[in-house]
Amino acid sequence: MTDERENFINALVDLDETKCIELLKQRVAAGEDPGIVLEDVRKATDIVGERFEDGRFFVSDLMMVGEILKQIMEILRPLFETGDMEDKGTIIIGTVGGDVHDIGKNIVTALLEAEGFTVIDLGIDVPPEAFVSAIKEHKPIVVGLSGLLTEAIESMKETIDAISAAGLRDQVKIIVGGGRTDLETMEYTGADAWSDNATSGVTTFRKLAGVE
Structure with missing residues (x-):
């Protein structure tokens, strides 16, 4: 895993909103596959979950991660648009x-x-x-x-x-x-x-x- 990916994961786990979004925008601008970014988000959330179960993170921390995630998805969502918006159910x-x-x-x-x-x-x-x-x-x-x-x-x-x-x-x-x-x-x-x-x-x- 590259340093950029590790830094992004660490920024999300550390609840560093500014750094996390800045690194995300850099990755998107570089044309990186958004699927890889989502994989890194998943890895970060696994760590967050472990810390919550261990008592090192609290509900307030989860809420903060959730807020950062909303911003991440606002940036990534257009990259997944297929153009075929027929209601599939x-x-x-x-x-x-x-x-x-x-x-x-x-x-x-x-x-x-x-x-x-x-x-x-x-x-x-x-x-x-x-x-x-x-x-x-x-x-x-x-x-x-x-x-x-x-x-x-x-x-x-x-x-x-x-x-x-x-x-x-x-x-x-x-x-x-x-x-x-x-x-x-x-x-x-x-x-x-x-x-x-x-x-x-x-x-x-x-x-x-x-x-x-």
């Missing part, structure tokens, strides 16, 4: 109950919107019944359950169980996502797919939605 996404991380979710949301999907973002710490209500109201083709904490996996399972209990499971595809998710998580929670990476996660959303 509705997707519901949210961070599951007990988890307040929204960094990865926000990245995925921005990319999905750039792809032409209508995204209903339920926010953070979303209880199972809120997902159930949103599915009934918006009738999405895919539901994304996000979480960064290890404890979020249990919340994901509870949410999918609630969707099943409401008789809605066969109406939607469900993807679980976050730094702690893997194939075992997918099987345990009863999801249809999983992703620990925003860019590959969007590809998975497309496949679940039947968009190739």
Whole structure:
């Protein structure tokens, strides 16, 4: 990894907003692949998540990271525009109950919107019944359950169980996502797919939605 990429990651982890955005603009001006930038954002957010779980970061720190992320996505989003803005369907996404991380979710949301999907973002710490209500109201083709904490996996399972209990499971595809998710998580929670990476996660959303 180049020094520029490491400096960018460190600036985001250190909550150095000015330096982070300055380095981002330099990378964009140099014509760097925005996908690589997103990969660096993911690496930084993994570190942030670890620090939060270790008690070195607090909710206020997560909120600061979220604010920096919004600026990052405002700069990167136009680079992902495809020009084909035909509505490809509705997707519901949210961070599951007990988890307040929204960094990865926000990245995925921005990319999905750039792809032409209508995204209903339920926010953070979303209880199972809120997902159930949103599915009934918006009738999405895919539901994304996000979480960064290890404890979020249990919340994901509870949410999918609630969707099943409401008789809605066969109406939607469900993807679980976050730094702690893997194939075992997918099987345990009863999801249809999983992703620990925003860019590959969007590809998975497309496949679940039947968009190739």
